[in-house]
Amino acid sequence: MTIHTDDGLATYNFAYLDEQTKRMIRRAILKGIAIPGYQVPFASREMPMPYGWGTGGVQVTAAVIGPDDVLKVIDQGADDTTNAVSIRNFFAKVAEVETTTDTATASIIQTRHRIPEEKLKEGQILVYQVPIPEPLRFLEPRETETRKMHALSEYGLMHVKLYEDIAKNGHIATTYAYPVKVEGRYVMDPSPTPKFDNPKMHMSDALQLFGAGREKRIYAIPPHTDVVSLDFEDYPFEVQTFVEPCALCAAHGVYLDEVILDDKGGRMFVCSDTDHCEKRREGGHRGHLAGDARETAQ
Amino acid sequence: MTDQPLLCVNGVSKFYGNRIGCQDVGLELWLGEVLAIVGESGSGKTTLLNCISTRLPPTAGTVSYRMRDGQMRDLYRMGEAERRFLMRTDWGFVHQNPADGLRMSVSAGANVGERLMAVGERHYGNIRETAEDWLGRVEIGLDRIDDQPRDFSGGMRQRLQIARNLVTVPRLVFMDEPTGGLDVSVQARLLDLLRGLVNDLGLAVVVVTHDLAVARLLSHRIMVMKDGAVVETGLTDRVLDDPREPYTQLLVSSILQV
Ligand SMILES: Nc1ncnc2c1ncn2[C@@H]1O[C@H](COP(=O)(O)OP(=O)(O)O)[C@@H](O)[C@H]1O
Ligand SMILES: [Mg+2]
Numbered sequence: 001m002t003i004h005t006d007d008g009l010a011t012y013n014f015a016y017l018d019e020q021t022k023r024m025i026r027r028a029i030l031k032g033i034a035i036p037g038y039q040v041p042f043a044s045r046e047m048p049m050p051y052g053w054g055t056g057g058v059q060v061t062a063a064v065i066g067p068d069d070v071l072k073v074i075d076q077g078a079d080d081t082t083n084a085v086s087i088r089n090f091f092a093k094v095a096e097v098e099t100t101t102d103t104a105t106a107s108i109i110q111t112r113h114r115i116p117e118e119k120l121k122e123g124q125i126l127v128y129q130v131p132i133p134e135p136l137r138f139l140e141p142r143e144t145e146t147r148k149m150h151a152l153s154e155y156g157l158m159h160v161k162l163y164e165d166i167a168k169n170g171h172i173a174t175t176y177a178y179p180v181k182v183e184g185r186y187v188m189d190p191s192p193t194p195k196f197d198n199p200k201m202h203m204s205d206a207l208q209l210f211g212a213g214r215e216k217r218i219y220a221i222p223p224h225t226d227v228v229s230l231d232f233e234d235y236p237f238e239v240q241t242f243v244e245p246c247a248l249c250a251a252h253g254v255y256l257d258e259v260i261l262d263d264k265g266g267r268m269f270v271c272s273d274t275d276h277c278e279k280r281r282e283g284g285h286r287g288h289l290a291g292d293a294r295e296t297a298q
Numbered sequence: 299m300t301d302q303p304l305l306c307v308n309g310v311s312k313f314y315g316n317r318i319g320c321q322d323v324g325l326e327l328w329l330g331e332v333l334a335i336v337g338e339s340g341s342g343k344t345t346l347l348n349c350i351s352t353r354l355p356p357t358a359g360t361v362s363y364r365m366r367d368g369q370m371r372d373l374y375r376m377g378e379a380e381r382r383f384l385m386r387t388d389w390g391f392v393h394q395n396p397a398d399g400l401r402m403s404v405s406a407g408a409n410v411g412e413r414l415m416a417v418g419e420r421h422y423g424n425i426r427e428t429a430e431d432w433l434g435r436v437e438i439g440l441d442r443i444d445d446q447p448r449d450f451s452g453g454m455r456q457r458l459q460i461a462r463n464l465v466t467v468p469r470l471v472f473m474d475e476p477t478g479g480l481d482v483s484v485q486a487r488l489l490d491l492l493r494g495l496v497n498d499l500g501l502a503v504v505v506v507t508h509d510l511a512v513a514r515l516l517s518h519r520i521m522v523m524k525d526g527a528v529v530e531t532g533l534t535d536r537v538l539d540d541p542r543e544p545y546t547q548l549l550v551s552s553i554l555q556v
Contacts, residue, residue, distance in 0.1 A: 139401065152379045156416025160401075163408045163415065166422055167444050232422040 015062040016094040021045055025063035025218070029209060032220035037182030038150070039133050044216040049090075053083055054112055054129030056211030058090070060218060061110050061127050064209070065091065070098045072106035077114040077255070077272030084112075101275050115197040117254050117276040120206035122223065128191045130212040133219065135179045135189040155187045158230055166235055175240065181228045182221060195229065196239045196255045202227040246271045247289035249280035302364055304329045304470060304502050305350070310359030312345050318526040319345035323359070325521060325531070329469065332496060332503040334517035334534065336510060336549070342526035343506040344474055350504065351391060351472045352381055363470075386413050390463030390471035394478040396455035399462070400447045406433060406458055407443040413466045432461040436491060453484040457491065464495065471496075473505040477512055489515050510550065514538055522546050 002011055013019065021043075028042035047055040065071065071091050075084040079101040087110060088099045100106050103118040110127040120126060136146040139157050149157065158179050165172045178195035182188050190201060191210060201208060201221060208221040221227060231237040245252045247268035254276065256269040268289050271277035281290065303326040312319035320342035327333055335343045348354035350361055352373050361373045366388065373381060385391070393399040400409055410429040411419075419425055430440055436457035447455050456476065463471060476492065477485040493516055496503055507513055513520055513534060520537045522530040522545070530543040541547045 139404065148378075152382060154382065154416065156412055159415040159420070160404060160408050160412050163411055163422065163425065164405060167405055167407055167426075231420075233420050234423050 012094045014067070014095055015065050015091070016047075017045065017059065017062045022063045025059055028218045029060065029063060029220060032209070032218050033207070033222045035186070036221055036225050037180075037186030037188040037219060039188075039217040039219045041216055042218050044213050047213070049086070051214045052131070054087065054110070054211075055213030056215075056218070057110050057112070057127050057129030057213075058087060058211075059213060060209050060211035061091065061108060062095075064125060064127075065095055065097060065108055067095070067097065069095075069107045070100050070105055072100050072103065072109045072275075073111070074109065074114060074116070074273075074275075075112045076257070077116075078274045080274065102279075103273075103275055111193075113192055113194070114255065114272055115193060115200045117251075117271070117273045120200075120204055122205040124206040126204075126206050126208045128193070128208065128210045130189070130191040130210045130217070131214070132177075133189055133191075133210065133212040133215050133217040135177075135187055150186060153185065155181075158187055159232070162230060162232065162235075166232070172231065172235055172237070178237075179230050181230060183226050184228075187230070188219060188221075194240065194255060195237075198227070198229045198237070199239065242269060244269055245287060246277060246280075247287040249277045249285045249290070250287040251277070251280055251285070302368075302370060303327055304331075304364050305504075306360075306362045306370065307350055308360045308362075310346065310349050310356045310361065312342075312349050312354065313357045318342070320349065320523070320526040323528055325528075327470075327502055327504060329502055330500045331519065332501075332505065332517045333519045333521060334513035335504065335506045335521045335523060336508065336513050337523035338549070339508060341523040343508075343523055345526070346523070347472055347474055347504060347506045351389070352385070353391075366469075386416055387466050388468050388470065390460075390468045392456075392459055392463055392471065392473040392476050394475040396447065396452070396459045399459045400455060402448045403446055405444045405446055406438065406450075409447065409458060409462045410465050412462065417466065428465060432465050433458075435464075435495070436461040451484075452480050453488060456480065456488055460492070460495070464499065464501075467499060468501070470502045470504075473503060475507055475509075476505065477507075477509070485512075492516060510538060522549065 002013060025042055028040045032040045045059060047058050049055060073084040073088040075081040091097055092099050103116040108125045112129045134146055136149055136157055138161055140146050162172055165174055175195055176192045177189050178198055180188055180190055180198060190198060203224055205223055207223055210219045229237040242256045246256060248270050251271060255272045257272045258267055259270055260267050305327040307323060307325045310323045311321045323346055335346060337343055349356040362370050363373055364370050407426060407429040410432050411425040414425050414428060433440060433443060438454055438457055447458055477488050505516055517534045520534045521528055524545050530537060530546045538550055541550050
């Protein structure tokens with residue numbers, strides 16, 4: 001299928017990549033699904049955007065998206081950042097798909113940094129943009145050696161990293177990219193999502209796909225897969241907790257971002273998942289700063 | 299002791315192209331026995347040690363090892379996973395340069411604890427306690443447990459490397475010039491420490507050294523190498539006090555003159 005753009009200057013294949021490339025990426029994805037958590041090398045292509053912008057995720061999305069899909073793109077939980085908007089516009093243009101900010105409506109959600117608060121459903125695909133896919137890189141820079149460690153399930157080094165964390169900070173201070181073991185076999189880096197989201201990966205009804213463009217790796221967590229965060233018996237894995245609820249929608253048990261309100265130290269904590277927050281407010285939930293925030297916005 | 303040696307080396311040769319690394323070497327090592335491989339620089343000691351310890355596949359010959367279950371196994375026919383597991387549980391390898399055997403940017407405690415974590419220890423408190431115990435045994439102050447070895451002196455690094463290797467209580471340890479890069483006074487202290495640990499733990503050791511004083515202090519038996527081949531073997535005192543081969547006599551006398 002070919003997409004003709006309005007300006008008439010360029011014609012693209014559906015979803016930008018040619019069919020050959022998409023097939024190659026799909027094969028990598030299928031292999032990833034067959035071996036949960038295993039990093040599959042793939043021939044990453046140049047995309048019309050810089051690497052830091054999630055070219056791995058974009059290629060995965062391009063390979064799985066169809067004309068009937070509805071796409072949502074989030075960046076740090078928000079639908080309206082430059083990065084999220086441009087990726088959404090990109091696919092609206094090159095695949096002419098419908099886009100949305102509504103988690104429940106989306107059939108594909110491409111994300112950087114967050115998993116939506118709303119529980120994902122069967123049939124949905126969550127595509128992660130991954131900068132550094134190798135969880136062992138921190139302590140073992142040699143690629144030949146890390147591959148061997150994965151092949152032989154030699155993961156002692158992951159605990160060395162956690163040990164160092166506790167020795168330095170008195171607790172496991174890793175809060176992002178917190179390593180997990182997938183289906184009891186491969187240790188995987190969940191990309192720079194906060195560890196708050198780790199439990200959502202476990203036994204998810206949705207398919208989770210991870211694309212690292214610069215590092216040319218794809219990996220996957222099929223639905224209903226066991227995903228366990230690494231820890232010690234005497235320092236068990238814990239997610240971040242927030243004392244206050246969201247200042248706008250009063251939600252508890254969600255991931256909050258700190259927002260600076262003025263230069264006098266005023267600040268508030270609000271949902272990082274903007275869609276979730278808006279829906280709650282539409283449903284009548286009000287945080288203690290909901291009125292003020294609306295005024296400042298206007 | 300059982301009726302079988304711990305390690306059996308048969309006809310091991312290693313050629314680097316046309317150059318001989320070591321040639322047709324055979325040896326047996328028994329549980330708790332310390333064997334020193336001595337000889338001049340370039341005589342093939344390191345090559346042989348690496349062949350025996352599966353770090354360098356030999357051109358010819360076999361190396362077999364008696365596993366904890368009593369089975370003699372050909373090390374080069376063993377799967378890689380099993381061999382690597384053996385290397386980090388039942389074996390140790392002490393490099394001349396501690397940086398080759400340590401993780402320099404990881405704390406001393408984690409360096410010692412790594413093997414424990416590798417074999418599945420998942421209790422931080424236990425790992426730390428064991429690391430403290432081992433740091434004590436190699437005379438490193440407990441206040442250094444969270445420091446990185448890059449801040450340690452050469453002697454401390456070498457002692458840390460030893461602790462890191464011994465924490466799983468291996469039965470066999472390979473050492474390549476363990477005192478090589480150290481000052482003489484530091485060497486003496488390290489040798490003392492090594493001797494104590496080897497005795498206490500009943501370790502079998504293959505130690506490579508060009509320093510006959512090290513061989514004298516540590517080993518029960520000596521193997522003398524020249525140009526890749528073994529020229530003489532025997533009990534350490536016998537070989538050093540009453541060398542039979544002309545080459546060994548030369549080696550011993552030249553050392554005694556120094
Ligand atoms: N990687 C190598 N490539 C080629 N020749 C080597 C290599 N390593 C050692 N040799 C040669 O093999 C011989 C034995 O060296 P080595 O085992 O290092 O001796 P030693 O440890 O007794 O000093 C020497 O002639 C040395 O030059
Ligand atoms: Mg040598």
